[in-house]
Amino acid sequence: MTRAAFSYDFPHRHLISVADLNPVDIRIIFERAAHWLAVNRTPDKSSDVLKGLTVLNLFFEASTRTQGSFEMAGKRLGADVVNFAVAHSSASKGESLSDTARTLAAMRPDIMVVRHSATGAPRFLAERTGLAVVNAGDGMHEHPTQALLDSFTLAQHWGEVGGKRILIVGDILHSRVARSNIGLLNILGAEIRLCAPPTLLPSDVDQWGCDVFHDLDEALQDCDAVMALRQQKERMSGGFVPSAREFFHLFGLTHERLEVCAPDVLVMHPGPMNRGTEIHTKLADDPEKSVILEQVESGVAVRMAVLELIGETIRRDFDSREAGQ
Amino acid sequence: MSETSLAIINARLVDPASGHDGPGGLLIEDGVIAQTGSEIDVDAADAVIDAKGCILAPALIDLRCAKEPALTPDGETLDTLTAGAAAGGFGTIVLAPNARAPLDKADGFAGMNRGLAKHGVNVLSACGATQGLAGEQMAEIGLMVRGGAVYAGQGDRPIADTRTMRRLLAYTSQFDIWLSVRPADWALSDGTVALESDWSARMGLPAEPALSERIAIERDAALAELSGGKLMIDRLSTADGLTALRRARTRDQEIAATVAVAHLTLNEVDAGGLDSAFRMDPPLRAEADRRALVEAVTSGEIDAVVTDHRPTPFDDKGEPFALAIAGTMSLETALGAMLGLVHDGQLELIDALRVMTSGPADLLGLPQGRIAEGAPADLILIDGDKPWVCDPDRFHSARGNCAWAGRRFQGQVLQTLIGGVTIYNQKA
Numbered sequence: 001m002t003r004a005a006f007s008y009d010f011p012h013r014h015l016i017s018v019a020d021l022n023p024v025d026i027r028i029i030f031e032r033a034a035h036w037l038a039v040n041r042t043p044d045k046s047s048d049v050l051k052g053l054t055v056l057n058l059f060f061e062a063s064t065r066t067q068g069s070f071e072m073a074g075k076r077l078g079a080d081v082v083n084f085a086v087a088h089s090s091a092s093k094g095e096s097l098s099d100t101a102r103t104l105a106a107m108r109p110d111i112m113v114v115r116h117s118a119t120g121a122p123r124f125l126a127e128r129t130g131l132a133v134v135n136a137g138d139g140m141h142e143h144p145t146q147a148l149l150d151s152f153t154l155a156q157h158w159g160e161v162g163g164k165r166i167l168i169v170g171d172i173l174h175s176r177v178a179r180s181n182i183g184l185l186n187i188l189g190a191e192i193r194l195c196a197p198p199t200l201l202p203s204d205v206d207q208w209g210c211d212v213f214h215d216l217d218e219a220l221q222d223c224d225a226v227m228a229l230r231q232q233k234e235r236m237s238g239g240f241v242p243s244a245r246e247f248f249h250l251f252g253l254t255h256e257r258l259e260v261c262a263p264d265v266l267v268m269h270p271g272p273m274n275r276g277t278e279i280h281t282k283l284a285d286d287p288e289k290s291v292i293l294e295q296v297e298s299g300v301a302v303r304m305a306v307l308e309l310i311g312e313t314i315r316r317d318f319d320s321r322e323a324g325q
Numbered sequence: 326m327s328e329t330s331l332a333i334i335n336a337r338l339v340d341p342a343s344g345h346d347g348p349g350g351l352l353i354e355d356g357v358i359a360q361t362g363s364e365i366d367v368d369a370a371d372a373v374i375d376a377k378g379c380i381l382a383p384a385l386i387d388l389r390c391a392k393e394p395a396l397t398p399d400g401e402t403l404d405t406l407t408a409g410a411a412a413g414g415f416g417t418i419v420l421a422p423n424a425r426a427p428l429d430k431a432d433g434f435a436g437m438n439r440g441l442a443k444h445g446v447n448v449l450s451a452c453g454a455t456q457g458l459a460g461e462q463m464a465e466i467g468l469m470v471r472g473g474a475v476y477a478g479q480g481d482r483p484i485a486d487t488r489t490m491r492r493l494l495a496y497t498s499q500f501d502i503w504l505s506v507r508p509a510d511w512a513l514s515d516g517t518v519a520l521e522s523d524w525s526a527r528m529g530l531p532a533e534p535a536l537s538e539r540i541a542i543e544r545d546a547a548l549a550e551l552s553g554g555k556l557m558i559d560r561l562s563t564a565d566g567l568t569a570l571r572r573a574r575t576r577d578q579e580i581a582a583t584v585a586v587a588h589l590t591l592n593e594v595d596a597g598g599l600d601s602a603f604r605m606d607p608p609l610r611a612e613a614d615r616r617a618l619v620e621a622v623t624s625g626e627i628d629a630v631v632t633d634h635r636p637t638p639f640d641d642k643g644e645p646f647a648l649a650i651a652g653t654m655s656l657e658t659a660l661g662a663m664l665g666l667v668h669d670g671q672l673e674l675i676d677a678l679r680v681m682t683s684g685p686a687d688l689l690g691l692p693q694g695r696i697a698e699g700a701p702a703d704l705i706l707i708d709g710d711k712p713w714v715c716d717p718d719r720f721h722s723a724r725g726n727c728a729w730a731g732r733r734f735q736g737q738v739l740q741t742l743i744g745g746v747t748i749y750n751q752k753a
Contacts, residue, residue: 098643118645119528120599139647140529179529202526203534 010309013132013317016122018144018183026148026187032305033152033298040076040301050079050311056109057083058125059136060116065271065296066136066146070113073303077311082109097121098128105129110314111307114138132310140174146270147180149302151188153295154225157266162189165262167219169195169251170229170278171240173202177270178229182208195219195251199240216251223261227268228253228278236277244277254280258289266291330354331745332370336381336706341679342686342695349381353702356744361696374740376706380674383682383694384416384703384741388451388583389478389505389559389631390656391423393638393724401636401722406656407444408721411749413632413657414738416703417686417693418446421505422453423480423635429453431465435472445748447693447703451478454493454504460484460511466497475689476503478559481606481651483541485511490545494554503581503688505557506545508566509607513537518647519608520593528599530647535610538566546573546580557688558582560633562607564617570626581688582626584618584680585633586655587728590662591615595728601642601649602728619666623676629685632659636724653728658715660707661734668735674709702745711737 010028012020021029039045055074059067067083074081086100095103097116101124104112111132114122119141126133137143151161158164166185172178172194185192192210194201205212213219220226236244258265267279267289275281284290331353338349338361352360352370367373387410393400410418420441422428428450441448452474456462459482466477477497484490484506497504514533519525521532542558546569549556558570561582573580587605592612596603603609621627635652642649655662663681666672686694693703715732717725741749 094640096640096643097645097648099640116645118647119530120647121645123599124601124645138529138645142529174529176529179527203521204523204526207523208527 009316010313013310013313014126014134015144015306015310016126016133016135017142018147018180018187021184021187023187026151026184029148029302029305029309030152030155032308033301034156036304037298037301040297045076046078047076048078049308050074050077053111053311053314054080054082054109055111055113055307056104057081057113058086058104058115059084060086060114060121061137063115063136066115069296069299070136070303073300073307076300077304077307079307079311097124101125101129105131111310132314134306134310137176140176140179142180143176144180144184145299145303145306146177147184148306149295149298150181150227150268150270151184152302153268153291153298154266156294156298157291158224161185163191164224165191165193165222166225166227167193167195167223168227168229169216169219169253171200171231171235172196172205172229173200174232174235175229181227182210193219193223197241197250200235217257217260220257220260223265225266225268226253226258226261230270230272231274231278233274244274248277252276252278252280253283255283255286258283265289268292268295271296330359330370331372331374332365332367333374333376333381333704333706334365334367336376336379338696339380339382339675339678340696341675342383342683342697344675346675350376351381351696353745356702356746358696358698358700358702361698374706378708379739380707380709381696382678382705382707383696384705384743385414385660385681386417386685386691386694387415387632387634387656387659387681388419388629388685388688389421389585390418390634391426391636392420393636394426399723400638401724403441403444403448405722407446407448409656410446411741412721412738414660414705414707414741415656416446416705416741416743417691418448418656419475420448420450421478421480422451422458424458424482427453427458427480429456429458429464431468431472434469434474438473445743447743449473449475451476451505453477454479454497454506455484455489458482460486460489463493463496467500470500470502474502476505476557478505479507481507483507483509483511483514487544487548491548491552494549494556495552498552498554501555503555503557505559507559507607508538508541508545508561509533510537510540513540517608518604519596520610522593522611524593524597533608535563535565535614538563538607539569542566542569542573546578549580550576550578556580560585560588560607560631561618561627562588562610563614567617567621567626581628583629583631584622584627585631586659586662587633587653588615589618589622589630590665591728596646599646601644601646602653602726602730604646604649604651605653605728606651619671622672622680627680627684628688630659630663630680632656636722637726638724642726652726654717654720654722654724654726655729657720658727658729658732658734660738661713661715661736662729664709664736665734702742704742705738706740707736708739709736711735713737
């Protein structure tokens with residue numbers, strides 16, 4: 001279905017949680033992302049759909065990949081993109097987040113892309129500043145653009161994500177990528193499996209609409225896609241798991257183990273990878289199975305789609321306010 | 326404005342200490358209740374208050390509130406704290422140690438307490454049990470008890486080390502004071518900001534399991550039995566913890582338990598929007614926990630309800646939920662919140678007042694908290710039905726962090742008397 005086939009404007013000014021989206025919103029995002037994915041493969045990538053708007057990248061946690069992806073997305077759309085690495089500026093001077101946000105908001109940016117170590121920080125900033133906010137990762141809570149780009153990558157291969165069996169393996173407990181993916185895949189109607197040692201699973205995970213496994217070989221049965229999560233090194237030394245090598249032997253993805261999956265199983269990873277901890281290095285580099293670099297490419301396209309749609313909402317809101325006066 | 330004698334008549338007199346809830350009045354002479362009953366001779370009194378339609382009760386007593394450190398710029402002072410307390414119906418408040426004001430130094434402790442004495446409302450203080458409330462080295466508890474400390478406390482920081490807890494209980498037993506400690510297994514609770522639940526797991530919040538409280542109560546009750554110390558469970562908050570308390574009490578142990586108003590009237594769903602105002606220590610719990618605690622108030626298993634009033638600078642609540650400092654102001658809203666339970670039919674008025682008057686008074690051996698001949702005339706008059714909306718901008722304090730902001734309450738304090746002298750009059 002194309003957008004012309006139904007009359008519905010993407011209604012969101014923010015992207016804070018995947019739970020804010022309905023299946024039509026997701027379809028619109030994917031459709032625009034497919035457009036930008038094609039444009040990004042041409043030598044004429046620049047567009048002016050966000051011309052005149054300012055995107056503020058506000059990263060309270062160090063990030064190269066996500067921040068770079070958002071920056072590239074904003075710039076290709078013609079927005080003015082400003083990066084603020086707040087860890088090195090006012091936050092370390094003892095200013096509260098509330099004051100920092102209001103100071104930055106007074107500079108009149110239009111869209112804030114926020115990454116923060118605390119759950120709820122993007123919503124908090126949206127409430128305090130009134131600006132459009134895109135969540136680029138908040139604590140262990142959500143990372144919605146990552147989930148969108150993951151499903152978009154799968155949809156590029158399959159057409160539909162609904163009905164497919166997808167396994168997420170690794171540190172679910174501390175993962176915002178897992179939380180957003182579980183939410184989004186549930187909306188899209190996929191069958192979700194989780195596999196991790198009990199120490200890396202939330203206590204109420206059985207209520208999340210997923211099948212939970214502790215045995216990887218069992219979990220991999222007939223899966224259409226497998227998503228490995230990044231394992232934090234500091235959690236691999238006895239606190240949650242005895243060692244990285246024990247983790248690899250129990251939960252690491254290899255070609256041999258994937259033989260019980262669907263024949264054309266896709267292997268994903270949000271990056272950055274720890275080769276030999278969560279994934280065998282040969283599998284990570286296997287172009288037949290690994291879509292890890294496609295995910296990175298999709299990331300720019302999906303973020304362009306999100307920024308474009310939010311930009312449209314901002315302009316529409318502004319126009320209707322003007323008209324009302 | 327002191328009267329030598331004052332009669333209050335035609336009230337609904339509620340005195341939890343004697344179990345009286347019915348028509349009545351009293352006569353105050355020289356700051357002391359001289360006569361109670363319905364046969365008050367108004368002609369003998371210099372002044373008369375006709376309290377028709379009002380509830381007359383002992384002034385409330387709070388065992389746990391906090392003031393900001395002295396001289397905090399634009400902060401809450403002792404004057405604003407006591408003004409807020411009087412407006413909230415409190416006649417006696419206890420400053421409890423907290424991380425910002427650990428009250429762990431014996432030097433000047435007696436002097437501080439003398440300074441606290443002259444603010445209309447009776448202001449008492451507890452002392453820190455360990456140096457800096459770190460839970461390691463004992464503070465000079467004996468000297469501070471001599472200086473007026475009414476119990477020893479630990480703020481939000483439990484005693485992680487079992488041997489230290491044993492020694493503290495043993496040491497404080499010689500002064501016959503309560504050792505008040507937050508029940509939490511620190512290895513499970515340190516660094517957490519929420520109850521382990523479906524909600525907190527979805528939100529990815531660092532969370533503690535409810536049984537952290539049960540483990541701590543079982544440990545501390547066993548140590549109290551061993552050492553003979555007087556253990557006060559500081560802000561019981563879970564049904565699991567309540568079960569552990571009941572088990573300990575079957576062994577005939579003297580264990581006191583308090584509950585914060587927040588845990589009786591709010592639950593984790595209130596924090597669902599991640600509003601920093603609902604960031605509390607202990608965190609807000611499940612509705613089943615809240616209901617169990619309310620029932621324990623009715624059954625008499627809870628000795629005292631505390632406000633856990635904590636004024637906080639704007640910047641410290643100007644952070645997302647997980648980073649915001651814990652605590653809410655509640656001296657001015659505690660009675661309104663408790664009366665809400667009464668109006669909802671969850672609690673009887675006399676039970677709601679017991680844990681805020683005679684309950685805490687009996688724990689500390691105070692003469693206040695009761696309407697009896699010879700008791701100090703610390704009293705409140707309440708309009709039990711008057712509707713009002715909580716507006717922190719109208720608090721007496723310069724601070725405004727309040728979990729009940731915007732809530733509609735029914736029932737408000739009209740007048741607060743201390744030693745027969747009116748220190749707050751809502752109409753004035």
